[in-house]
Structure formats: C-alpha cells, structure tokens
Amino acid sequence: MEQNFEIEFKNLLTKDEYLGLLDKEFPDNSNLRSKKAIYQANYYFDTSNKDLKKQNSALRVRITDSTNEMTLKVPYQGFLMENNLHLSNNKASEIINNKQIVLSSFNSPDNDFSFLDQKIKDSTFYLFNSYQTKRFEKSVKNHLIVLDETTFQNGVIHYELEVESNDEDEGRKFFESILRTYGVPIRKASPKIQRAEKNQ
Incomplete structure (x- = not known):
C-alpha cells in the first residue's frame, strides 16, 4: 500500500474558462497532438450506514487505460491522506461486477488498515455512485496542474481546475496566480463524490 498526503486546491470553471485554460496550458506542439487526455472511471463505495461518509472519508476504485487502483481517503491535517492499493484487471473487474468490497x-503485512476501526474493516462496502472524468495534467516545478471534465450519472458536466502540491503555502500561491492570470473568479469546489451524489 502506498500513502500519499494530498495537498490540493480546486476551483470550478465555466466551459469557456476550461477551454481557455486547456488551450493556454496544454497547447498543441506543431503537428503532434500533445493534449493527451487521461480517461478515468471512478467508483465509490460505502457501508449501508454510510460509515465512511460520517468520518469524512471515502473509498474509491479508479480504472484508467493504464492502471487500476483502490484508494481510501481519510482526513489528515486539514487535507486528505490517500491510501492506495494497485488492483489487477481481474480484481478490479470482480469488484465492479460484484458491486462490493x-x-x-x-x-x-503491506496493506495495513490499522487506522480504521475493526468494525469498519470487516464491513461490506457497497457501490453507491460512479462518474467519468476526462483529465489533462502536467507538472510545473513542485506542482501538478490538472484540468478535469467530469460527467455525472445524470449527464451533468463539471469543469474544474486542480493544483496538487508538496507544500501548502507554495501550492496556494501558485493556484491563486493561475486564477489571477486567467481572470477566473474563485468558486469553491466540493469533493467530486459530494457533487456526484447530487447528480445521480
């Protein structure tokens, strides 16, 4: 299991703002298309009593063309700690088909969920929501710029900018500088899974 302290900043975008950022931050390279999108299928699980939601945590299985990953997100110092576990194609398909974990x-020994209550560890987590994301990302110094186009189950599409960073202060300044550069108003973005529940 890999652990990753997730420091990220998000802002919702209009479609025009998204296209403008995409054009400026992810330009084409002459005749070679450098805008390579990452397509993600995201599946969320929780107990029938929503035990994870009550703890502001989340359990996700993400499937892309290149990898399958189960991620347990738990609150940590105002952000989230991601606990990531690689899944084989067969295991990922089994989970999605059975709709439970x-x-x-x-x-x-390598996958330690000791930070969870034993009751939750032994619980069955059921698939309760999913959405699709088309993602563009690139690294700039110590930051990762991410542009997402997310389609929820009811067909509603959200566009957003994310900046992931290794440092909270530097990340915030870098994120705010992008908003200023492109004249994008601050629009708080709740976690995607919260928005997905409103757009089932």
Missing part, C-alpha cells in the same frame, strides 16, 4: 480481505 470487504477491506479485511486485502489485509497483509
């Missing part, structure tokens, strides 16, 4: 079935 039991975390304790993944227990091993």
